[in-house]
Amino acid sequence: MKKIILFLFCISLLALQMNSQNIYPLDSDYHTFESMENEIIQTAIRYPMLVSWEIIGYTATLKLPVYAVKLSDDVNRQESYEPSVVIIGQHHSEEPLGVEVSLHILNRLAAAYNRYRFAKKTVNRFEIWIIPTLNPEGMSIVNSGKYFNKRENLSDTNFNGILEIEKDGVDLNRNYPFNWDTGNSKNSNIEEVFDFFTDSQFCVNDRYYRGPFPSSENEIVSITHFFDRIQPQLAIFYHSSISSLYAEKIFFPWKWGRIHSDNYHDMAFLASYLAERLPKDYVDDEFYDPHFHNSSLSGFARDYVYHKNGTLSLNVEMGGIDSTGASIVFPANNQMANIKKKHYKAFTDLLEVFYDNLLSGKIEYKNKQLAALKPIFIEDEPLNYRYPLQTDENGYFHKFFLPEKKNTYFTIDNTFFDTEVSKGEKFVIRKNPPYFVDTDLEKPLRTCCIIQKSTFTSFM
Numbered sequence: 001m002k003k004i005i006l007f008l009f010c011i012s013l014l015a016l017q018m019n020s021q022n023i024y025p026l027d028s029d030y031h032t033f034e035s036m037e038n039e040i041i042q043t044a045i046r047y048p049m050l051v052s053w054e055i056i057g058y059t060a061t062l063k064l065p066v067y068a069v070k071l072s073d074d075v076n077r078q079e080s081y082e083p084s085v086v087i088i089g090q091h092h093s094e095e096p097l098g099v100e101v102s103l104h105i106l107n108r109l110a111a112a113y114n115r116y117r118f119a120k121k122t123v124n125r126f127e128i129w130i131i132p133t134l135n136p137e138g139m140s141i142v143n144s145g146k147y148f149n150k151r152e153n154l155s156d157t158n159f160n161g162i163l164e165i166e167k168d169g170v171d172l173n174r175n176y177p178f179n180w181d182t183g184n185s186k187n188s189n190i191e192e193v194f195d196f197f198t199d200s201q202f203c204v205n206d207r208y209y210r211g212p213f214p215s216s217e218n219e220i221v222s223i224t225h226f227f228d229r230i231q232p233q234l235a236i237f238y239h240s241s242i243s244s245l246y247a248e249k250i251f252f253p254w255k256w257g258r259i260h261s262d263n264y265h266d267m268a269f270l271a272s273y274l275a276e277r278l279p280k281d282y283v284d285d286e287f288y289d290p291h292f293h294n295s296s297l298s299g300f301a302r303d304y305v306y307h308k309n310g311t312l313s314l315n316v317e318m319g320g321i322d323s324t325g326a327s328i329v330f331p332a333n334n335q336m337a338n339i340k341k342k343h344y345k346a347f348t349d350l351l352e353v354f355y356d357n358l359l360s361g362k363i364e365y366k367n368k369q370l371a372a373l374k375p376i377f378i379e380d381e382p383l384n385y386r387y388p389l390q391t392d393e394n395g396y397f398h399k400f401f402l403p404e405k406k407n408t409y410f411t412i413d414n415t416f417f418d419t420e421v422s423k424g425e426k427f428v429i430r431k432n433p434p435y436f437v438d439t440d441l442e443k444p445l446r447t448c449c450i451i452q453k454s455t456f457t458s459f460m
Helices: 003-016 033-044 096-112 116-125 136-142 220-228 262-276 301-309 332-358
Strands: 053-060 065-071 084-088 127-131 234-240 249-251 312-318 358-365 373-379 398-400 407-412 415-420 428-431 435-437
Touching: 003 033, 033 053, 033 065, 033 096, 053 220, 065 096, 065 220, 084 096, 084 220, 084 332, 084 415, 096 127, 096 312, 116 262, 116 332, 116 428, 127 220, 127 332, 136 407, 220 301, 220 358, 262 312, 262 332, 262 435, 312 332, 332 358, 373 398
Parallel strands: 084 127, 084 234, 234 312, 358 428
Antiparallel strands: 053 065, 065 127, 249 312, 358 398, 373 407, 407 415, 428 435
16 A cells, blocks of 8 residues: 555656646746845835844754744734734745745735725734744755755755755654654544655655654744744644645644544634635635544644644645646746735635634733733633643733634633623733723723623632
8 A cells, every 4th residue: 555655656746747837946936045035024124013023043954044024013012912823834845835825925914004904904903923934944945946856954864964955854844742753653544645654754864754853953943932932823834735635625633533632623613714715726616625534643733833832723735736637836927826815815814703703811910910821721622632721921811712602611820710702892800809890901802702790700
């Protein structure tokens, strides 16, 4: 079976090389690492009140910076009352479409902020973080025309002191410190077609090599620290299926046999909502497919950030399949423009429904001391394989609930809250003794909940 699938994978790579719709070297509108870097800096100069950037780390071999770009209505402040969303455009450098989609989202929202009400509303509601590439070393190889099939970074994995772009490197999306060492124990469906290369994940010269130990790569250390700092409520990871096996599907954490993530249905709703707004590239009247089958245990970013930070995460696989069965991951400029436009519209639509179903609040004590970094325990969420949500350093929290969810209960700092989940209100919870008061926050929370005094019970 493994040999059959390996054969199919090799055939798909051959088809990619021969297909006239895949253009390599890449067409003229694709960014090189240097032009991406310049665009980030120039966008921040053009929109100084909306866009800023920072370097969250450097790669080990070429010492290239990993950029994180922030888009917000008051970009120089940390606005805890606004939920955080993070986009990572690229883990694998053979998948350049995500870089272009993420930069398009950044530039279009910034440019439209003062022109279109919807764009202003979107930016005002969130702190949006965009990391166009987490793999600048690999991007520097693929996007410069040196080698189309480079997936990993450029770590010298065989320690021979020679940079071998076809052999060296770690697959960054298998290097996260969650399920790094579980291998393939529960793989049983199409998502795991690549993960049938169980042995290859241990081979230092293989393109799926997971690294010598969890978080061995600078890029993964940088991004996991970044996740801990911003505590995002939603994460979008863009990929492209070079083999067509995953093409135009949306994955999310997790289904391992009978084990489901605590927020499986929340993420299934978001994946379905997004999929319904993403028509396939080369098939009329068909849309992306949310993936409801068993999923992998291979150290993926989407699983890690949900496990560690409680972040609802979606893995969006681009790369449409044409009439020949080939996956188009290096499309020409005109087709790439269409792909960017539809993903921008789908992403902004997703943010709207996400915000409309978000419970947000601030918790403080009667003496105004903030209830900072307190774990939140929520009904029907038993914390299987993940850490609890927590308030941030300013006492704020944000929690997504399905639209049909009308009430819930949760515990914060040994106090039990029974709540009615409503829209359009704001609140502050004060404790010791606990009581509730509606108040004007620094900035109105447009979506949160009402706490009814009559339904409140304290265990303190």
